[in-house]
Amino acid sequence: xxxxxxILVQYLIIGLLVLVLIxxxxxxxxxxxxxxxxxxxxxxxxxxxxxxxxxxxxxxxxDVMELSMNENVRVLDDSNFTNFxxxxxxxxxxxIGPEEQDIIDVLKAYQDSHPYVNSVYMGRENGxxxxxxxxxxxxxxxPRERPWYILAEEHPGEIVVTEPYSSLTTNDVNIxxxxxxxxxxxxxxxxxxxxxTLVGLTDYISSVDCVGGGEMMLFDHAGTILATKDPSLLFKxxxxxxxxxxxxxxxxxxxxxxxxxxxxxxxxxxxxxxxIVTIVPFDTIxxxxxxxxxxxxxxxxxxxxLLSVITIAxxxxxxxxxxxxxxxxxxxxxETGNLxxxxxxxxxxxxxxxxxxxxxxxxKINEEKQGRERVLKELEAYRDxxxxxxxxxxxxxAVAKETAESADRLKSAFLATMSHELRTPLNxxxxxxxxxxxxxxxxxNEEQRKQMGMVSDxxxxxxxxxxxxxxxxxxxxxxxxxANGQVNIRASIEKAxxxxxxxxxxxxxxxxxxxxxxxxxxxxxxxxxxQVLLNLLSNAIKFTEEGNVTIECAPQDDRAVIRVFDTGIGxxxxxxxxxxxxxxxxxxxxxxxxxxxxxxxxxxxKLMELMGGTIGVESEEGKGSVFTITFSLVKNETMGx
Numbered sequence: 132x133x134x135x136x137x138i139l140v141q142y143l144i145i146g147l148l149v150l151v152l153i154x155x156x157x158x159x160x161x162x163x164x165x166x167x168x169x170x171x172x173x174x175x176x177x178x179x180x181x182x183x184x185x186x187x188x189x190x191x192x193x194d195v196m197e198l199s200m201n202e203n204v205r206v207l208d209d210s211n212f213t214n215f216x217x218x219x220x221x222x223x224x225x226x227i228g229p230e231e232q233d234i235i236d237v238l239k240a241y242q243d244s245h246p247y248v249n250s251v252y253m254g255r256e257n258g259x260x261x262x263x264x265x266x267x268x269x270x271x272x273x274p275r276e277r278p279w280y281i282l283a284e285e286h287p288g289e290i291v292v293t294e295p296y297s298s299l300t301t302n303d304v305n306i307x308x309x310x311x312x313x314x315x316x317x318x319x320x321x322x323x324x325x326x327x328t329l330v331g332l333t334d335y336i337s338s339v340d341c342v343g344g345g346e347m348m349l350f351d352h353a354g355t356i357l358a359t360k361d362p363s364l365l366f367k368x369x370x371x372x373x374x375x376x377x378x379x380x381x382x383x384x385x386x387x388x389x390x391x392x393x394x395x396x397x398x399x400x401x402x403x404x405x406x407i408v409t410i411v412p413f414d415t416i417x418x419x420x421x422x423x424x425x426x427x428x429x430x431x432x433x434x435x436x437l438l439s440v441i442t443i444a445x446x447x448x449x450x451x452x453x454x455x456x457x458x459x460x461x462x463x464x465x466e467t468g469n470l471x472x473x474x475x476x477x478x479x480x481x482x483x484x485x486x487x488x489x490x491x492x493x494x495k496i497n498e499e500k501q502g503r504e505r506v507l508k509e510l511e512a513y514r515d516x517x518x519x520x521x522x523x524x525x526x527x528x529a530v531a532k533e534t535a536e537s538a539d540r541l542k543s544a545f546l547a548t549m550s551h552e553l554r555t556p557l558n559x560x561x562x563x564x565x566x567x568x569x570x571x572x573x574x575x576n577e578e579q580r581k582q583m584g585m586v587s588d589x590x591x592x593x594x595x596x597x598x599x600x601x602x603x604x605x606x607x608x609x610x611x612x613x614a615n616g617q618v619n620i621r622a623s624i625e626k627a628x629x630x631x632x633x634x635x636x637x638x639x640x641x642x643x644x645x646x647x648x649x650x651x652x653x654x655x656x657x658x659x660x661x662q663v664l665l666n667l668l669s670n671a672i673k674f675t676e677e678g679n680v681t682i683e684c685a686p687q688d689d690r691a692v693i694r695v696f697d698t699g700i701g702x703x704x705x706x707x708x709x710x711x712x713x714x715x716x717x718x719x720x721x722x723x724x725x726x727x728x729x730x731x732x733x734x735x736x737k738l739m740e741l742m743g744g745t746i747g748v749e750s751e752e753g754k755g756s757v758f759t760i761t762f763s764l765v766k767n768e769t770m771g772x
Contacts, residue, residue, distance in 0.1 A: 138443060146435040153431060161420045169411055170387050170396050177385075177398035177407045180347075185402050191308050191327060192290040198241060199310050199323050203233040204253065207320065212259035215272035223269040231261060238263035241325075249305055249328040253312075254280050255321040274322070279307040283322040287311045295351050295366075304328075304357050304366055350397075352404035354381055369406075380406055553597050560590045606737045613741045614656040617765050620691055621646050623657065624684060627664040635672050641679040642668075650684055653691050653762035655742040660762075663738055663746075666731040667695045667758050675699035675755070690761045702750035710748060711736040735760075 198204060211228045227235065238251040242263040251263040254274025266272075274280050282291045293307035309324025349358035354369035354377055370377040373395070376388050380397055388395040397408045463469070513520065564587040566572060568580065575583065605611040628644060635642050653660075671680045678698030685692055702710070713733040739746045743763055750756035 173396040250326040350406040643681040647685040652765040671697035
């Protein structure tokens with residue numbers, strides 16, 4: 132299959148995958164997005180409706196307050212006003228005086244001008260009850276025992292709103308808005324109010340064009356249905372519709388509830404405490420989602436087809452044709468073996484780089500071919516003179532070997548001479564200076580003792596230096612002989628402590644020793660183990676000005692682990708790698724504070740390796756160092772055996 136066809140097939144496969152992916156994920160994404168959008172828009176609309184309801188109630192409250200201030204309504208003499216305290220349908224007749232008629236005219240005028248008002252009334256403390264229109268049934272009635280009267284008495288001087296209640300004469304829901312009639316001294320002598328029908332409110336709620344095309348409902352704070360398109364649901368409880376999810380409606384201020392293939396989006400009125408609800412069917416949202424999916428998929432398909440056409444057209448001129456040219460050239464090279472081919476570089480970008488690289492590769496192969504031919508000629512020349520070259524190289528190697536062996540002999544002779552010529556007189560100097568310091572040849576004054584002490588110390592330092600040089604030379608020459616015996620490591624530690632304790636006491640340093648009781652014998656050379664321990668302890672004391680030096684020894688698996696702790700100057704991280712190199716010191720230079728050859732740790736490391744042990748260090752500048760050495764424990768051996 133040609134490259135152009137393969138690219139087209141790949142684009143078709145990618146397009147199908149994109150469509151499948153979008154078709155699988157888009158419905159869920161659009162559904163969630165649409166739900167969130169409808170919920171937000173609906174709650175915003177419900178807030179506006181709540182604002183209108185609050186204005187409506189506030190307007191009625193103002194009207195009731197205005198009625199309570201009317202001069203006719205506030206007439207104090209109510210002895211002849213109509214009352215129903217002992218009325219029956221058979222014996223009751225209306226007897227209305229002029230003053231009561233004036234009040235009725237005021238109440239009737241208000242009710243006639245406000246269609247949403249179901250009734251306007253006034254009750255007095257003597258039991259009188261005056262209405263804008265006569266009661267439908269003049270039965271026994273005491274206004275002072277009614278909830279609206281009692282609620283107004285509990286809040287004198289305020290406008291009160293009763294809980295919604297079902298009307299006795301119509302299939303409707305009413306609320307009462309009432310206030311007290313007060314004397315100047317605050318005494319209550321009556322209550323005036325109005326019943327508002329919610330039929331108009333129901334019509335308004337039902338006619339609102341809701342977001343998503345659903346209907347609207349109104350609930351009070353207890354879940355009672357106050358307004359809905361279905362009259363049979365009026366004044367029923369919300370659990371008829373919501374069942375177990377009623378608690379969400381009553382306890383949450385706003386939200387969305389899914390029930391019976393519909394979404395109920397609700398908002399709680401902060402002032403009234405009512406729940407305003409809009410209902411959106413599933414089908415409404417699904418239709419919008421399907422329309423969005425179809426339009427999106429069509430757009431994606433068109434975009435993919437257009438992208439494929441444009442991409443293939445571009446590839447044909449920027450990729451396919453240059454690749455075809457390179458393919459033809461490589462085919463000619465493979466068939467003819469002729470590397471002298473004309474490679475055209477027509478494209479730009481990565482293809483130009485590829486063409487240039489291909490051209491350079493062919494040129495490089497051609498150069499290497501010519502180089503191989505030259506090398507073959509040189510090899511033929513070497514082959515013809517191989518015996519002569521081997522003979523020359525053999526003679527050169529023999530001379531180099533003799534020179535090396537001679538240098539090694541000279542080095543050994545030099546070391547032997549050093550051992551005899553330097554160590555012998557140094558031992559004599561150390562011995563004679565010791566005799567003089569002991570005053571065996573006669574008493575010394577303070578200055579003489581000081582000078583002789585310096586001579587003795589310098590001689591011992593020089594002897595230690597010579598011994599270290601000899602040791603490192605033997606180790607490097609492979610002439611160091613190490614015994615592989617069983618060593619009492621506890622005794623070696625005690626011996627090293629005895630040796631360095633006087634030096635530590637001069638610096639007022641405390642030496643702590645912690646050797647585990649179960650520690651046993653170790654494999655190694657006792658003399659060399661003493662040398663390593665003494666070197667580590669001496670270094671710890673030398674580089675510690677105050678504090679303490681601690682040596683610990685404990686078994687770990689099949690090895691004895693010895694750690695030497697100090698509270699000295701510590702070592703920089705950058706200097707840790709130099710510690711175990713010959714003649715290397717952290718404190719170097721002409722002004723260094725601490726003396727030494729720089730061979731001690733290097734010799735210790737090589738000795739530990741020769742004995743099959745290890746040595747390591749952990750340190751932090753200014754906080755001291757920890758040197759750790761390990762030896763192989765002798766199996767089934769303890770200090771007690």
